[in-house]
Amino acid sequence: MEGGVLLAAFFFLAAAVAVVPFAQRWGLGSVLGYLAAGVLIGPFGLKLVTNPTDILHFAEFGVVMMLFLIGLELEPAKLWRLRRPIVGLGGAQMLATTAAITSVAYFAGFTWQAGLAVGMALALSSTAIALQTLSERNLLGTAAGQSAFSVLLFQDVSVILILAILPLLAVGTGVIDPEHPIDGDAVAGWIRALTVVGVVAGIVVAGRYLLRPVFRFIAGSGSREIFTAFSLLLVVGIALAMQLIGLSPALGTFLAGVVLANSEYRLALESDIEPFKALLLGLFFISVGMSIQFDLVIEAPLQIALLVAGLIAVKLVLLAILGRVFGLGRDQNLVFTFALAQGGEFAFVLFQFATVEGALTPEQTAPLVVVVALTMAITPLLMLLLERVIQPALASAAPKRPDDEMEPQDNPVIIIGYGRFGQIIGRFLHAYGIESTVLDNDPDHVEVLRRFGSSVFYGDATRIDLLESAGGDRAKLIVIAIDDVDKTVEAAGAISERFPKAKILARARNRQEVYRLMDAGVHALRRETFDSALSLAGEAMTMLGAHPYTVRRNMRLFADHDEQALAKGYEVQHDMESQASLARQMRDELAGIMQSDGADEVDDDDRHQGWGGD
C-alpha cells in the first residue's frame, strides 16, 4: 500500500511535469494542462491511477487553501465594498440560474423536487477553475475578476443553504451513508445556528487578538519551517472545525483569511501556503480530469454533448445579462461571463449528498457529474476562445477599450524593498506628507518597521497579485528598490504591463542593468553607486585644492556627459568593440571639456571686458 501511494504520487507529479509546461508554453494555461494530465493518467487514459474520487476529496483541500489565500488579500474594508456585487449579483445569479435549470429539468421529465436539486447544484460555478483561470491572466483585480469573485463567494455561502434544503426535497428513500456527518434535522436547527455563530465569532476574535502574538512568538523563534507548519495547522484546524459544524471549510478559512488580512504576517502566510495550495489545486484539477467518465460519454455522446452545451449556454446568457445589469462594461462582462460558465466542484459533493438523502437517484446524477466535469474542462478552452478570437474581433471592430473601473485611491506611491535605499525614498516622501505602501521580503525587517508605524508588508515583489492588493492600479509611482536585479527587471516588466499608468522608478548597479531596466519599461533610473561616488570624487578634487564651486559644476558636467554616454552605449550595447571605442571616445571628450573649461578663463575680472569700454 505504501508503494501504492508513492507510485500514485509519482504518476501525478510526472504527469503534471510532463504536460503542464507544454500547456503553459502554448498559452493554454496550467488548468487545462492539469486537466489533460488527469485524463492522460486516469481510468480512461493510461489507467495508471484508478481511484480518482478519493484523490478528489483529498485535493479539494487545495480549494480550501485557495480561499484562505483570497481571504488574506481581502481586507474587511474591501470585502465591505464588495457587498453589493456579492449579495446582489451573486444572489441574482443563483436565483436566475437555479430557476432556469430547474424548469429545463422539469420539462425534461424530472419531478420539480429533483429538478430543483439539479438546478441548485448546477447553478454553482467552479471557484477553483474560475479563479485560477483569472489569476493566471492577472484579471483578478479587474472589475470582471472582482465580480466573478463576488459571485463565487455568494455561491460558497449558498452551499450551506442548499445542504439544508436538499433533504427536504427527498421523495424516494435515501441511500444510507454513515460516513456523512451532516444531517438536516430541524429540531437541532437553532443549536446548530448557535454553534455556527459561536465558531465564526471564535475565528474572528482569535484571529484578531490571539493569532498575532502567537505568530510573533513563532516568527521570533526564527525557524522558518515551524512558521510554515503553523500556517498549515491554522488552515487545517479551521477546515476541521468548520466540517465539524457542517459549514464549508473553504468558507471558514476564507473568513480566517479576511481576519488576518490586516496583520503584518499576511504576506508571510501567503508565501508559505501558496506552494501547497498550488500543488493541491493542481492535484484537484488532475483528479477532475481523471474523474471524467468517458464510458458514459461514449454510451450517449449526443445527450452528454447537448447537456454540456446547454449548461454552458444557459450560464453564458444569464451571466451576460446580469453582468450588464450590474454595470460591467462589454469587455469586462465577457471575461466575467466566460470565467463562470461552468459547473463547480461543489456539484460533485451536492450530487453525492442528494443521492444519499434520496433527492436524486444515482442514475440521474451519473451523467450530470460527467457534464459538470466536462464544463470545467471546457472553461479554459472558452477563455482561450475569448482571448484569441472574440476579443480580437471586437477590438478590431471598436478599437477603444473602456478603462477598468477603479477603486478609491490608496497610497499614491508603492515602494518595493525597504532597505537603506528604499527607506531614504520613503522618508523623504513622508516628510512631504506623502505616504507609501511598502513591500519588503525580510520578515524581521518588516516587524521592526511596523513597530515604527509604517504600513509595511512582507512579500515577494515579483508577485503581481500582491502589487494588486497594494494598490498597483491606483498608484502614481512604483519604486523598485530591491537588490536582486533579475527580480527588479521581472517586477518592472510585469508592472509596466499590468499597471501602465504607474511610473516606475528603479535603481541599477551598472550599465548593463540600466539597459535591462530600460527595456523593462522603467521611467526613472539611478545607478546606486554613481551619485555617492561622484560626490566623493568632488570631495577629493576639493581637497586637492580645486575650488568647490568649479568642482560642483564639473561634477554636474561629468554626470551629464556620463548620461549621454549611457544613452549612446544603449544603442551599441551588444557590440563589445563599439562599446569599448565609445568609452574611449567619451572619456577623451570629457577630459577635453573639463580641462579647457578652466583654461579658457584667463582672468575672470576681465572676462566681461565689453562692459569696460574699448
Next chain:
Amino acid sequence: MATVQIIYAHPDPAASRVNKTMVAAVDGAPGIAVHDLYAAYPDFYVDVGREKALLAAADIVVLQHPLYWYSAPALMKEWIDRVLERGWAYGKGGTALQGKKMLSAISAGGPPGAYEAEGYNKYSIDEFLRPFERTAVLCGMDWLPPFVFQGAYGTDDTKVSDHGQGYRAHLIQLQGEGE
C-alpha cells in the same frame, strides 16, 4: 577694535587676479575675516543661520565681488535674498543689522573713464550700486563710499598688488574709525 566680515563672491577665484590679490592682502589681518560664498555654498544652498551669526558678530560688513553685468555674481544675490530676512534685517523687529556699516568692494573691467555720464557705460559705479546702497539703508546700516578697482583688463601686476595693499589699509582705517 571693530570687526570686519568680508562676504566674498567670485565664481572662480583661481582665475581672478584683482579679487584674489585683495583676499590675500587682508589675510591674517586682526579682526578681518573673509567668507568665500562660492566655496561655502557651491550648490547655492545658503545656510541662513550661519550667515546671520557671521553678520551679527561683525561691525563692518564688506560685500566683495567683481562687477558682473553691472551687478554682483548670482550667488551674492541669492545670499542677499535668503539672509536679509524680513523681521531680522528689516521690517517689524528687523533690527539685527542696525548701526553696522556696509562697504562694497568692487572690481570692474573697464578703465575709470567708462563709468561716467559721457563714458561707455553712461552711469557711475555709485549709480550702478544703488540697489546695494538701498539694501544697506533699508537694514539700518551706514552705507560707506564703495572701494572700487577699475580697469582690471590689461592692468599690470604692480597696480593690482598696490590695490590689494590699499584695500588692507582702507579696512584697517575703517576698523579704527569704528572704535
